[in-house]
Amino acid sequence: MxxxxxxxxxxxxxxxxxxxxxxxxxxxxxxxxxxxxxxxxxxxxxxxxxxxxHMRINGETRLKQLFDNSQYEAIDLPEVVEDPLKFKDDKKYVDRLKAARAANNARDCMSIGYGKIKGNDVVVIVQDFSFMGGSLGMAAGEAFIKAAETAVAKNCGMICVTAAGGARMQEGILSLMQMPRTTLAIDSLRDAALPYIVLLTDPTTGGVTASYAMLGDIHIAEPGALIGFAGPRVIEQTIRQKLPPGFQRSEYLKEHGMVDIVVHRADLRETFGKLLGMLKPQAKAA
Incomplete structure (x- = not known):
C-alpha cells in the first residue's frame, strides 16, 4: 500500500x-x-x-427591518376553514398548503406585528409572496381584518406591505369575497380617524391591487416594483401594442399619479416614522 x-x-x-x-x-x-x-x-x-x-423578503424579515430595534409583538392569525371547496388540480389544495407551510414556516402568506416605528405605535401586516404567490384567500382576508381591528383597539395607524399574484384560485368565490371584506376593514380605520398606509412591493398584482393595495391614505412603493392588475404580457397580447418602457413599475406609476412616493428600502423606517408622526391619532378620552 x-x-x-x-x-x-x-x-x-x-x-x-x-x-x-x-x-x-x-x-x-x-x-x-x-x-x-x-x-x-x-x-x-x-x-x-x-x-x-430590491429582492423579495419574507414577513419576519420585513417586520424586523421596520420596527424599532427589530422588536414587535406578533399578532396571532385567526383560524379559518381549510380547503372549503375540496379543491384538486394536479395536486390537492391541502397538499399545496402543507408544502408551503413547510417551506416558509408560516401558517399562510400574512404576518402581523404591533410595535413602534420611530416611537410611533403602529400595526404592520406583511404579505409574503413566497407563500403560494402571496395569494389572497380566506386566511389572508381574516388576517387583514384582524390587523385593522387591532389598530382600532390600540388607537394607532396601520401599515400594509403588499406582495401578491392575485386571488387564491383554490378557494374560488370565497377568495374574491375577501376584496369587499378588507375594504370594509379599511372603512373601520377611517371611521376611527386612523391612518392607513400602503407599501407596494414587487410584485403587487391581481385582486390585491383592485382592493386594499390601492385604498391607502398614502401609497409608497419600493423602487422597480411591478404594480398592476394584469401583467404586462397579458396587456400586450390583449391590446396588441408594445407597452412603454417601465410600464407598471413604481417610477412609472408615480409619474402617472398612482403612487405618492418611491422610497429606497433603507429609508422606509424613517419615512414611515415621519408620516405616522404627522398623522398620529388623538388620544382617546378616559
Whole structure:
C-alpha cells in the first residue's frame, strides 16, 4: 500500500466534514447581473443588490427591518376553514398548503406585528409572496381584518406591505369575497380617524391591487416594483401594442399619479416614522 492510499481515508473524511459544514445558501445570485453575492453582505444591505434590485423578503424579515430595534409583538392569525371547496388540480389544495407551510414556516402568506416605528405605535401586516404567490384567500382576508381591528383597539395607524399574484384560485368565490371584506376593514380605520398606509412591493398584482393595495391614505412603493392588475404580457397580447418602457413599475406609476412616493428600502423606517408622526391619532378620552 502506497503512502497516498494510507492517507486517502483521512483526506476524504476531512473534505466531507468541510462540505457538510458549508451552508448551501452562503451565496445568492443577483437576478439582474448574475453576480454571486455574499449572503451576509446582502442581509446587511437589507436585501438590496448592488444593481439596485430590491429582492423579495419574507414577513419576519420585513417586520424586523421596520420596527424599532427589530422588536414587535406578533399578532396571532385567526383560524379559518381549510380547503372549503375540496379543491384538486394536479395536486390537492391541502397538499399545496402543507408544502408551503413547510417551506416558509408560516401558517399562510400574512404576518402581523404591533410595535413602534420611530416611537410611533403602529400595526404592520406583511404579505409574503413566497407563500403560494402571496395569494389572497380566506386566511389572508381574516388576517387583514384582524390587523385593522387591532389598530382600532390600540388607537394607532396601520401599515400594509403588499406582495401578491392575485386571488387564491383554490378557494374560488370565497377568495374574491375577501376584496369587499378588507375594504370594509379599511372603512373601520377611517371611521376611527386612523391612518392607513400602503407599501407596494414587487410584485403587487391581481385582486390585491383592485382592493386594499390601492385604498391607502398614502401609497409608497419600493423602487422597480411591478404594480398592476394584469401583467404586462397579458396587456400586450390583449391590446396588441408594445407597452412603454417601465410600464407598471413604481417610477412609472408615480409619474402617472398612482403612487405618492418611491422610497429606497433603507429609508422606509424613517419615512414611515415621519408620516405616522404627522398623522398620529388623538388620544382617546378616559
Amino acid at each position: 502506497s503512502w497516498l492510499d494510507r492517507i486517502r481515508p483521512g483526506i476524504n473524511k476531512l473534505l466531507k466534514k468541510k462540505t457538510n459544514d458549508t451552508p448551501d445558501n452562503l451565496w445568492v445570485k443577483c437576478p439582474d447581473t448574475g453576480e454571486m453575492l455574499y449572503r451576509a453582505d446582502l442581509e446587511a444591505k437589507l436585501w438590496v443588490t448592488p444593481s439596485g434590485r
